[in-house]
Amino acid sequence: MTNTSYTGDVHSHAGRAHFYRSPEWKALREQVLERDHYECQWCKAEGRVTTGNDMTLEIDHIKTLEERPDLALDPDNLRTLCRDCHNKRHGRFNYKRLGRPKNPYASDERW
Numbered sequence: 001m002t003n004t005s006y007t008g009d010v011h012s013h014a015g016r017a018h019f020y021r022s023p024e025w026k027a028l029r030e031q032v033l034e035r036d037h038y039e040c041q042w043c044k045a046e047g048r049v050t051t052g053n054d055m056t057l058e059i060d061h062i063k064t065l066e067e068r069p070d071l072a073l074d075p076d077n078l079r080t081l082c083r084d085c086h087n088k089r090h091g092r093f094n095y096k097r098l099g100r101p102k103n104p105y106a107s108d109e110r111w
């Protein structure tokens with residue numbers, strides 16, 4: 001079985017920055033992008049195609065790093081989101097582009 005856990009510090013900004021710079025993460029990130037066909041998975045669910053050509057794509061931890069460091073490197077816990085969707089997920093609202101009245105994913109944050 002593949003070891004998917006990350007044993008480093010995930011509770012500080014510096015620790016997480018270190019994680020995101022690790023070669024393991026960089027390799028896995030590419031793998032997830034490829035698996036998701038370089039498409040934002042939330043936009044896809046809404047019938048829109050958002051690829052790296054339209055928007056910066058980011059990899060989201062479904063269970064956050066702080067919550068489940070043991071799933072930090074588990075592809076099943078990772079998904080491709082565009083920057084807009086990723087910001088929405090983490091409550092960094094920016095409606096300039098989409099002009100939505102409210103965040104349809106607000107309840108997603110309550111696990």
Ligand SMILES: [Zn+2]
Pocket residue numbers: 040041042043044050081082083084085086
């Ligand atoms: Zn999106």
